[in-house]
Amino acid sequence: MTFDEGQGYAVLATLAAPLLAALILVFIPGTQKMAVRYVAAFFGAVMLGLSIYVFVAYQVDGEQIQMSLKWVWVENTAFLGKDGIVLNLAVDGISAPMALLTGVVAFAGTITSWKINYRNKDFFILYFILLAGVYGTFFSFDLFFWFFFYELAVMPLYLLIGVWGSTRKEYGAMKLTLMLVGGSVLIWIGIFAVFNEANLGTFDMQRLFAAGNDGTLSPTFQKVFFPMFVVGCGVLAALWPFHTWSPDGHMSAPTAVSMVHAGVLMKLGAFGIIRLGIQMLPVGAEFWMPGLMVLGVTGAVYGATAALTQRDFKLISGYSSVSHMGYVLMGLATMNQIGITGAVLQMFSHGVMTALVFLMIGALYDQAHTRDMKDFGGIAKVMPMWVVFYAIAGLANVGLPGLSGFTAEFHIFVGTFQTYPVFGALAIFAAALAATYMLRMFSMVFFGPFNPRWKDLKDLTPLEAMAGALLIASIVVMGVWWAPFTDRIGTTVAALPGVVG
Amino acid sequence: MRDYALFVPEYIAAGWAVLVIAIELFWPKVRKDTLAYVTAAGALAWAVSALFYIGNEPESFQGLIQSDNFTTYFRLLAAGIVAAVSIMSANYLRDRTKTAGEYFGLLLVAGCATVYMAAATELITAYISLELLSFCLYILVGYLKRDNLSSEAALKYILLGAFSSAMLLYGMSLLYGIAGSTSYEGISQGLAARDQGGTDAGIVVAFMLILAGVGFKVSAAPFHMWAPDAYQGAPLPITALLSTLSKAAGFALILRLFSLAFVVDAVEWRWAFATLAAVTMTAGNLLALQQKNLKRLVAYSSIGQVGYMLVTIAAIGYGDATVGVNATSGLLVHIVGYVVSTLALFTALTAYYNKTGDDTIVGLRGLAETQPFLAVVITASFFSFAGLPFFAGFTTKLLMFQGATTDELLWVIGLAVLNSFISLYYYLMIVRQMYLFDPIPGMVRFRINPVMWVMSAGLMLGVLLIGIYPGPAFKAAENAAKPLFQQAEPGVAARQP
Numbered sequence: 001m002t003f004d005e006g007q008g009y010a011v012l013a014t015l016a017a018p019l020l021a022a023l024i025l026v027f028i029p030g031t032q033k034m035a036v037r038y039v040a041a042f043f044g045a046v047m048l049g050l051s052i053y054v055f056v057a058y059q060v061d062g063e064q065i066q067m068s069l070k071w072v073w074v075e076n077t078a079f080l081g082k083d084g085i086v087l088n089l090a091v092d093g094i095s096a097p098m099a100l101l102t103g104v105v106a107f108a109g110t111i112t113s114w115k116i117n118y119r120n121k122d123f124f125i126l127y128f129i130l131l132a133g134v135y136g137t138f139f140s141f142d143l144f145f146w147f148f149f150y151e152l153a154v155m156p157l158y159l160l161i162g163v164w165g166s167t168r169k170e171y172g173a174m175k176l177t178l179m180l181v182g183g184s185v186l187i188w189i190g191i192f193a194v195f196n197e198a199n200l201g202t203f204d205m206q207r208l209f210a211a212g213n214d215g216t217l218s219p220t221f222q223k224v225f226f227p228m229f230v231v232g233c234g235v236l237a238a239l240w241p242f243h244t245w246s247p248d249g250h251m252s253a254p255t256a257v258s259m260v261h262a263g264v265l266m267k268l269g270a271f272g273i274i275r276l277g278i279q280m281l282p283v284g285a286e287f288w289m290p291g292l293m294v295l296g297v298t299g300a301v302y303g304a305t306a307a308l309t310q311r312d313f314k315l316i317s318g319y320s321s322v323s324h325m326g327y328v329l330m331g332l333a334t335m336n337q338i339g340i341t342g343a344v345l346q347m348f349s350h351g352v353m354t355a356l357v358f359l360m361i362g363a364l365y366d367q368a369h370t371r372d373m374k375d376f377g378g379i380a381k382v383m384p385m386w387v388v389f390y391a392i393a394g395l396a397n398v399g400l401p402g403l404s405g406f407t408a409e410f411h412i413f414v415g416t417f418q419t420y421p422v423f424g425a426l427a428i429f430a431a432a433l434a435a436t437y438m439l440r441m442f443s444m445v446f447f448g449p450f451n452p453r454w455k456d457l458k459d460l461t462p463l464e465a466m467a468g469a470l471l472i473a474s475i476v477v478m479g480v481w482w483a484p485f486t487d488r489i490g491t492t493v494a495a496l497p498g499v500v501g
Numbered sequence: 502m503r504d505y506a507l508f509v510p511e512y513i514a515a516g517w518a519v520l521v522i523a524i525e526l527f528w529p530k531v532r533k534d535t536l537a538y539v540t541a542a543g544a545l546a547w548a549v550s551a552l553f554y555i556g557n558e559p560e561s562f563q564g565l566i567q568s569d570n571f572t573t574y575f576r577l578l579a580a581g582i583v584a585a586v587s588i589m590s591a592n593y594l595r596d597r598t599k600t601a602g603e604y605f606g607l608l609l610v611a612g613c614a615t616v617y618m619a620a621a622t623e624l625i626t627a628y629i630s631l632e633l634l635s636f637c638l639y640i641l642v643g644y645l646k647r648d649n650l651s652s653e654a655a656l657k658y659i660l661l662g663a664f665s666s667a668m669l670l671y672g673m674s675l676l677y678g679i680a681g682s683t684s685y686e687g688i689s690q691g692l693a694a695r696d697q698g699g700t701d702a703g704i705v706v707a708f709m710l711i712l713a714g715v716g717f718k719v720s721a722a723p724f725h726m727w728a729p730d731a732y733q734g735a736p737l738p739i740t741a742l743l744s745t746l747s748k749a750a751g752f753a754l755i756l757r758l759f760s761l762a763f764v765v766d767a768v769e770w771r772w773a774f775a776t777l778a779a780v781t782m783t784a785g786n787l788l789a790l791q792q793k794n795l796k797r798l799v800a801y802s803s804i805g806q807v808g809y810m811l812v813t814i815a816a817i818g819y820g821d822a823t824v825g826v827n828a829t830s831g832l833l834v835h836i837v838g839y840v841v842s843t844l845a846l847f848t849a850l851t852a853y854y855n856k857t858g859d860d861t862i863v864g865l866r867g868l869a870e871t872q873p874f875l876a877v878v879i880t881a882s883f884f885s886f887a888g889l890p891f892f893a894g895f896t897t898k899l900l901m902f903q904g905a906t907t908d909e910l911l912w913v914i915g916l917a918v919l920n921s922f923i924s925l926y927y928y929l930m931i932v933r934q935m936y937l938f939d940p941i942p943g944m945v946r947f948r949i950n951p952v953m954w955v956m957s958a959g960l961m962l963g964v965l966l967i968g969i970y971p972g973p974a975f976k977a978a979e980n981a982a983k984p985l986f987q988q989a990e991p992g993v994a995a996r997q998p
Contacts, residue, residue: 074972078830078979079904129891144899148890155889158929162937170937178926185922188899189915196906 008069044110051103081201093492172252183235226284237269240299255362300326339415378450517543525602654734669714771818782808831904867940
């Protein structure tokens with residue numbers, strides 16, 4: 001192991017924090033449930049702090065890739081040349097907001113999980129391993145470690161959902177795991193092919209990006225393998241028609257896992273499409289992007305339509321996630337500056353607002369033990385704060401100006417109209433559908449005749465309120481002051497190959 | 502020159518085997534677990550003496566056996582496996598038999614046989630080493646002679662084993678007829694000197710017979726029929742031995758034989774290895790899906806693993822010497838990862854079996870409640886087999902497949918990755934039993950033997966270490982692979998048609 005340079009200690013610390021947390025938790029006896037909670041909350045706060053630091057420290061007018069740190073892992077062995085496998089951590093304009101998102105959602109999820117009582121030590125160990133995988137994927141500029149962390153983020157989900165989940169958890173956990181790993185299979189094959197075709201003896205992504213640009217990866221090769229990466233990553237990003245794990249998985253998952261999963265993990269898929277698709281195989285991207293646009297629009301409209309017909313809160317959010325991730329894919333498919341910027345904004349926006357939605361659903365379900373909308377009515381009487389929080393999330397979902405959803409969707413729609421006006425119109429139609437299912441939910445659950453069965457429901461606990469407030473703060477900040485986001489994202493998007501102004 | 506000093510480590514192992522048998526002969530009341538620890542100490546002494554051979558110049562003993570890094574790599578591996586399996590066997594045998602001296606003696610002899618299979622550079626020597634290993638295994642599989650399953654397994658194994666040896670011998674004689682030599686170097690020259698016009702039916706038949714023979718030993722489909730029965734009937738630690746030592750030995754022999762002797766005529770056999778790999782991995786994984794018994798499941802899953810490993814042999818046939826080194830290094834490091842994961846799995850299973858005597862999958866219900874530590878070890882090994890990150894399987898599989906990737910073989914690699922995906926399903930079904938269900942009523946927490954606890958923990962740390970920091974192991978594997986491809990200059994031209 002050789003250590004090359006090191007300005008990236010903040011990045012390394014952000015990645016190491018969850019791993020350290022998991023390691024410490026291993027040595028705490030499982031009976032010390034309070035100690036486990038305090039350690040988890042502490043590291044949740046540390047991760048939030050470090051993530052904010054990484055986001056703020058990324059200099060808008062500096063180099064595109066900053067805070068890099070390289071530890072050479074394996075080199076000059078067999079097919080690995082110099083810099084064969086490197087723990088190459090860095091931040092660019094896209095991973096900076098993603099890191100912030102992870103920190104916010106992770107902290108909110110950690111304190112939401114305070115009330116978990118059944119084997120909470122094991123829960124938090126797996127939860128932190130998942131988060132380490134997420135951070136690692138966002139920060140890695142080495143294909144080996146990128147895939148390592150990508151898989152690491154998927155791995156703990158089976159147990160997290162299977163053991164701590166609810167409704168049909170075994171089915172949901174198995175379906176989700178198999179579909180996501182099935183996607184990884186395609187990525188894995190693609191990685192072998194890319195390494196072989198580039199023949200550089202390194203997994204260094206920046207050199208592979210260069211190889212994609214200068215034709216070392218031949219155009220035919222790129223056209224053949226681009227779909228593999230997009231479908232492989234797309235499964236995790238709920239790309240229609242590979243989205244079917246999403247509603248089932250979300251329905252079964254425990255609250256914090258739903259939050260992290262919908263909030264952050266699904267973004268790894270879209271992030272993978274940017275990294276492995278657009279950056280590494282630009283020719284393939286140019287060739288296939290219209291196809292991705294069609295799938296993205298289909299997902300957006302389909303998800304919104306399906307959400308209209310559901311009665312289970314979590315299913316509605318599951319399908320609405322499919323719809324919103326459809327917007328992300330549309331934004332990426334525009335291949336223009338404003339569209340892709342919008343896609344990344346939407347990744348952040350959807351992350352925080354979905355986390356908020358799942359947090360609220362969890363707060364209700366833990367008391368009511370049902371998620372059927374028909375059972376509720378007039379909840380505003382007993383849970384006023386809950387209703388306000390949920391309404392903010394719902395309105396952000398719909399795209400109300402002043403909240404994050406508007407900022408993101410506006411960018412995406414403008415981008416789409418520049419290249420594909422027809423699809424832009426369809427997407428706006430989907431946004432109108434979103435308003436319909438949200439308002440339908442408001443009227444059925446929040447207001448209307450009060451069902452006396454629910455007179456004993458308690459409002460949010462202080463911890464839930466705190467988590468919710470943090471998420472709302474993010475939603476509002478991005479809704480009114482998006483410059484810090486667009487500046488950072490813009491630097492990297494402008495440098496993406498094949499992107500038009 | 503006859504340099505008897507080349508194989509000092511094996512003298513130690515073989516001498517120790519005699520010693521272990523003698524101890525029990527003169528002191529029949531000796532505790533069987535003491536005997537196990539004595540054997541493990543012998544294996545460790547063997548490993549330590551092998552350390553002095555790392556990096557030595559390759560030297561041949563009369564052109565029959567070769568001492569180089571490749572040999573030393575398998576020395577260390579075999580010694581490690583023998584040590585782990587004897588410790589695993591300690592309580593298992595104490596509870597079940599009255600005589601164990603032969604058992605532990607044969608373990609050491611089997612280890613020696615593995616080394617000679619890796620070292621052999623001549624067909625007859627290779628064959629004799631192979632038979633030495635096989636006979637040790639035949640006896641060990643049937644060691645619990647009062648157990649019907651064990652006896653049945655041994656009988657089946659012997660009959661099919663004899664049949665496959667016959668095929669192997671037939672192939673070797675045909676080859677001797679064509680090439681005019683039994684030494685690997687002589688065969689290589691004989692094949693290269695042959696008229697290259699058109700395919701020679703005789704040589705293809707010879708290769709296919711040899712392929713079938715060695716395919717049986719590593720249990721490649723369609724020659725895998727013995728494996729599930731032998732695995733199920735054998736004493737549990739011997740099941741571990743079958744799925745680690747005998748496979749490693751088989752690949753050691755295949756690697757040296759095909760890379761040194763047969764590589765000049767790669768056109769005639771490489772497609773067969775690619776097909777064999779594809780069939781083996783698919784058959785193993787699909788059949789594993791339906792198993793109810795843990796040992797049978799592991800048998801089929803190890804058949805799947807063999808399928809992945811065979812890809813690299815095909816790659817040696819398709820590529821040049823560079824690809825050969827890459828693929829072989831990948832294979833060697835993967836074998837280590839696979840062996841450590843398998844040993845971790847079987848240590849945990851044996852500790853569990855010693856208390857419960859249950860080897861069905863549903864028997865593991867709720868293990869996370871009754872014995873959380875064993876559940877973690879078993880999960881870690883299965884995740885390693887499935888190739889999930891943090892565990893050895895992810896890294897070593899990635900290195901192996903990457904080393905074996907050539908344009909012609911991309912489809913097999915794709916199939917292999919797809920197969921690891923299938924395998925994840927049945928591994929998860931076991932994890933599901935352990936973590937998602939409540940224990941069977943009446944099952945309570947039990948204490949496990951501290952030695953087994955420490956060994957499981959150590960092996961699991963090994964799985965994690967190889968998974969997280971594979972550098973040193975990979976470097977060692979590369980050094981071991983290099984000697985196989987050094988003298989390849991004259992044949993190289995003939996390789997790529």
